[in-house]
Amino acid sequence: MSELHTIHPTLRVIPREEHNVSRRDVSPNALRVLYRLREGGFGAYLVGGAVRDLLVGGHPKDFDVATDATPEQVKQLFRNCRLIGRRFRLAHVVFGREIIEVATFRANADDGSGDRETHEGGRVLRDNVFGSIEDDAIRRDFTANALYYAIEDFSVRDYVGGFEDVRNRLMRLIGDPETRYREDPVRMLRAVRLAAKLDFQIEAATAEPIPRLASLLGEAAPARLFEECLKMFLTGNAVASFEGLERLGLLDVLFPESAQALHSNRSGALRRMVIAGLRGTDARVANDEPVSPAFLFALLLWPAYCRALAQLQNGGMHAAEAERRAADRVTVHQLNTIALPRRFSLPMQEIWLLQSRFSLRQRKRVFRLLSHPRFRAAFDFLSLRLAASNEHADDVAFWREAQQQPGDELAAHLDSHPVAGEANGAPRRRRRRRRGGSAAAGE
Structure with missing residues (x-):
């Protein structure tokens, strides 16, 4: 049984007057998706990084939606929808250049259908067992990413203490950190990247296993690590990301x-x-x-x-x-x-x-x-x-x-102003570098 089954989510509803998330700051296309899903009889919430970023006064580039509709049901509602992924099936609703990603609530369980598969080391290879919003909240990586904005009453729904962690500027993993890192070693890089981006501290228990488990990054797909590096270093937080990698022993592996x-x-x-x-x-x-x-x-x-x-x-x-x-x-x-x-x-x-x-x-x-x-x-x-x-x-x-x-x-x-030895077309004789010299002599 997964360690996440021992977590008992407790719903806290933060009403509109107690938070700063406003529809004015949400993509109109994301609002269209939320309202259409609601009209279709489904639950639908703005979720994850967009809610987190709006709470800290940021300006999200991407707006993701979580719903109890299956990917096939989402596709029936939107003509401009395509289904992607095998390991993790998603619906993409396309509005010109903007894509609203719609994910069905996931459960952290193997129902025997073969839609959830894990590596013997704990890494998740396939994850398409659907569940409730409570299931979905506890299987997300960080508490700050497990916040849901409800369009029907403009409240924020918190099941794992993420609202307080955002207020305290803390990155905290949901569940046992070592288990969660073994499920997906790239979470170690995400912890560093998000802490750098948001100017958050990585909570002590979340940071502690990283130096010990850093070598697990060797199991991650090299193409995925390339994409993660671009997010770390080309989005405006490169110095803080580099220092975080150094501090936690991840630079030695990357x-x-x-x-x-x-x-x-x-x-x-x-x-x-x-x-x-x-x-x-x-x-x-x-x-x-x-x-x-x-x-x-x-x-x-x-x-x-x-x-x-x-x-x-x-x-x-x-x-x-x-x-x-x-x-x-x-x-x-x-x-x-x-x-x-x-x-x-x-x-x-x-x-x-x-x-x-x-x-x-x-x-x-x-x-x-x-x-x-x-x-x-x-x-x-x-x-x-x-x-x-x-x-x-x-x-x-x-x-x-x-x-x-x-x-x-x-x-x-x-x-x-010819350089000695070059007036007649002969290349200048380069001075000998001191022993140990190179293109970076002195460096």
Whole structure:
């Protein structure tokens, strides 16, 4: 019998005058779905993250609905509905670009139909046994996500103490934390992500098992971990998420080689650079500027790349070959944990490999690099490296000015200021790096 069967939900109804959730802040399409389900004779509630976010004064992007209607019954009510999922069957009601996700109340029980299936380690593989709203509440992950907004009287329904936890800004798992993490190890990342997003504390008993169980993330699908990383790092809370992963031992599992490099970098320079980059990412999100997964992963895996490059160069490998090998090695190893698509991994590698070209000032090389499709991202990355070391300050200043000069002026400047050894087209001889050096020397 599941541990959740020992939980006895107690309904608390918070009337409209005691909470701040208003229909004005709810998507009109979500309201249409709620009213249509009610008119069809079904119970229907706004649920989960939208209710939680509205209670703390946020602005939800997604509005999910929970109902006692089965997915097939929802589909009969809405012509613009499609059913998705096998492990977890859902109805999506489509309004142009907006999708209202409608989930049937789930029970945390195996009724013998085969619609609930668990792995021997406790992980849920299939979950389509339907139940009551009380069943649905106790099987949700965090108390803050188990709140239901009722359209008929505008009250908030709370079965597991989530309303008080939201008021106290606490992320608390429903049920025994270790059991719930074993059911779905990605809940550990969700705890960190939601605490970072909402500026909540992770309740002590909810946080305690995470370092012990962190290795269970290795059982999660790499594609799912990639999506979870995008939610953690590209939604405006990257610094807080990174610090939470560090604190709870999850960084060592998600990015093992980078974590190892950060641990061994006694000066802390690499960590300074990562934090500076994540802070910049958060600022771009806050300003509604685009953020690139390729740049993000170039940043998060840079410590691993630096470490691999230093090892290869210390073994006597030529610099250019070592750079290519290090980039490939880090990427392939990381794919064991996170499924980084090639459309992001290839530009990520280009950002790394272009770093060594910024020290070359031969006219032909300068113009070739300026015209490279990945130049801007690589230059931004070079600028970011100043957070770790001032070694690249001259290069940053040169290339910043080069971008602002018209082509003929830049060519004239380069012709009148040839770098020793490059006047006749021969590449400048690069100074020898000190032992242990790399593309990130000094970092």
